[in-house]
Amino acid sequence: MxxxxxxxxxxxxxxxxxxxxxxxxxxxxxxxxxxxxxxxxxxxxxxxxxGERQMNEGHLVGVTGPPGAGKSSLVSAMIREWRFSGRTVGVLAVDPSSRPELGGGALLGDRIRIKNSSYDEGLFIRSLANRNQMGGVSSEVWPMSWLMLSCFDVVVVETVGVGQTEIDIAEIGDTVCYVAQPASGDTIQYLKSGIIQIPDIFAVNKCDLGAPARKTAAEISRSAPRQDRREDWDYPVCLVSATMNTGIKQLNDQIDRHRSFLVGAGSLGNLRTRHHSAWVMRLLKEEFGTFGLELAGGSATISQRLGEHRSCQFEEYERIRTQILSRFKSDNSSSSITKKEHPNEQAVV
Ligand SMILES: Nc1nc2c(ncn2[C@@H]2O[C@H](COP(=O)(O)OP(=O)(O)O)[C@@H](O)[C@H]2O)c(=O)[nH]1
Ligand SMILES: [Mg+2]
The missing domain is CATH 1.20.5 (Single alpha-helices involved in coiled-coils or other helix-helix interfaces)
Structure with missing residues (x-):
């Protein structure tokens, strides 16, 4: 190349x-x-x-849910509302069904272009094929969302909710919104599984279908497991229709309310720091493997170092990387570890 x-x-x-x-x-x-x-x-x-901005400003919103629930359509409607109120929006769409080569749904970007005919400076959309790590969100999505947070008021990450993905999205978004498909068992099963953190907000889409949407909303309100609930947050269930543009402003208001709730509780910065550490750890593990982490003192030591550098974890990340790389090199020249054992060097070949 x-x-x-x-x-x-x-x-x-x-x-x-x-x-x-x-x-x-x-x-x-x-x-x-x-x-x-x-x-x-x-x-x-x-x-x-x-910097400070990424600790305190902007809003990272995760939108997840089963394929076909209307996530892309809903995000598109939400964007119109945000842009109307003058906010800039960045979107990362991690949706395998959006891949045209699979003959899947239309790209979110195409939907937006259809609905907002003029070119919009305040909107930036990047579609990513799901690079599928066991159904999870691939590791570059988080740094990408972090980059976008430095220059857009709202950053949306749209992912398909299957298995691991909900856990990943909970480690990205300040606020996670689950889009439910009416009259589908998926959501209730998902809530009852109890293994995942429940989303902050539910949006039952396609409320233009009438009774099935209302029934699903009522079921969600009953089923959200109470023991996992954080104090003082009421986990709203919103009835919306992306295609009829119903309830979108109310949904966005709830999303704002959740951000205010985090800020009021003093937990937005802490939440981001926690997410930050989790992903830096994940990036290190992906690049160097468990053996590499050991070369930097093991995951407990790394977590502690990251915790001590809350506002500049990426600089600490870079220092840890350099440290691991130099350990790899010195072990390499002095002992039995071969160059090939550093996965990154393999990638460069
Ligand atoms: N009736 C109805 N259909 C909708 C609504 N929102 C989306 N859809 C349809 O549901 C299908 C899946 O939508 P899409 O946004 O691609 O879903 P995603 O896979 O969750 O991103 C499309 O055919 C949409 O036109 C809605 O509010 N009402
Ligand atoms: Mg989609």
Whole structure:
């Protein structure tokens, strides 16, 4: 493959912070690039983007639910509402059914283009095929959402809710909204499984269908397991219709209310820090494996280091990476560990 000039991370970060669209696109491409040089530049980019803003500002909203529930349609309707109120919106659509080569549903971007005919500077959509780690959200999605949070008021991550995904999305969003399909057993089964953290907000879509939607909403209200509930939050169930544009403003209001709830409880920053640590750990594990984590003192030590660097975890991430890489190199030159044992170097070959 021909060599591609990779951007200077610090320069790129300053352009992203000014909301330059080309810079946002190029930053997302960098985060999506698995080669060694790109990975270290990604860490520098994220370190440059980290700051107070990402601890306290913006809103990361996870939208999940079964295929066909109307997530993309609903996100599209929600975007119109947000844009109407002057907020800028970034979207990451992680939806395998959106992959045109699979003949799946229309890309979210296409829906938006159909509905909002004029080009909109305040809206940025990136569709990602699900790179499918056992049904989970692939590891680059979180850094991508973090990048978008540095320059958009609202960042939406749309994922299909199957198995592992709900757990992953709960580790991305400040607020998680579950979109339910009326008259489908999926949601109730999902709630009764009890293994997953319940979403903050439920949206029963397709309320234009009438009774089945109302029945599903009532079932959800009854079934949400009470023991998992956080105090003081009421887990609203909203009846909406993406196609008829019904209840969208009310849903967005509930999403705002959840953010205010987190801010009021002083927990938005803590929540993001927790999510941050979980994903940095995941990125390290993915790049270096458990053996690599041991070279940096093991996961407990790493967690502690990340906890001590709350507002600049990416810089700490980069330091830990460098440390692991140099340990790999020194072990490599002095002992039996072969170069091939560093997964990243294999990737570069
Ligand atoms: N009747 C009705 N159909 C809807 C509504 N929202 C979405 N749909 C339809 O449901 C199907 C799946 O929608 P889509 O947004 O692609 O679902 P996703 O897979 O969850 O993203 C499409 O045929 C939509 O037109 C709604 O509010 N009412
Ligand atoms: Mg979709």
């Amino acid at each position: 021909a060599l591609i000039n990779l951007p200077d991370p610090e320069q790129l970060a300053s352009r992203i912070l000014r909301g330059v669209r080309e810079a946002v696109a190029s930053g997302l491409n960098l985060l999506d690039n698995r080669l060694a040089d790109a990975r270290s530049r990604s860490a520098r980019l994220l370190a440059s983007l980290s």
